[in-house]
Amino acid sequence: QVQLVESGGGLVQAGGSLRLSCLASGSTFSDYIMGWFRQTAMKHREFVATISWSGGNWYLIDSGKDRFFISRDNAKNTVTLEMYNLKSEDTAVYYCAAKSTRSWDRYDGAHEYDYWGQGTQVTVSS
Secondary structure, three states: OOEEEEEOOEEEEOOOOEEEEEEEEOOOHHHOEEEEEEEOOOOOOEEEEEEOOOOOOEEEOHHHOOOEEEEEEOOOOEEEEEEOOOOHHHOEEEEEEEEOOOOOOOOOOHHHOOEEOOOEEEEEEO
């Protein structure tokens, strides 16, 4: 079982950037595919990004493909989501998630992940 703790959220003006981090503990980090999701009060949990156990493969939400970057450091048990040119519609609680497999695929459904962090708020002011 893995525990996940997100950090790095906050308030930023439109056009700004943020770097979210997720620290994993309790299990072998490289045994997991990692993902980021976001949720607002009005929407279901939405896929943002996912990355393979090695970091060599990733998949992003269409609206983030030229603004968001996902990476991981297995030595530090962390996965990072860098977000640039933020827009008001990026405002949400961002969650880190782990799927217990090394078999890569574009896992973009929340139901496909086994473990979740508590979330970190990102607010983009226009």
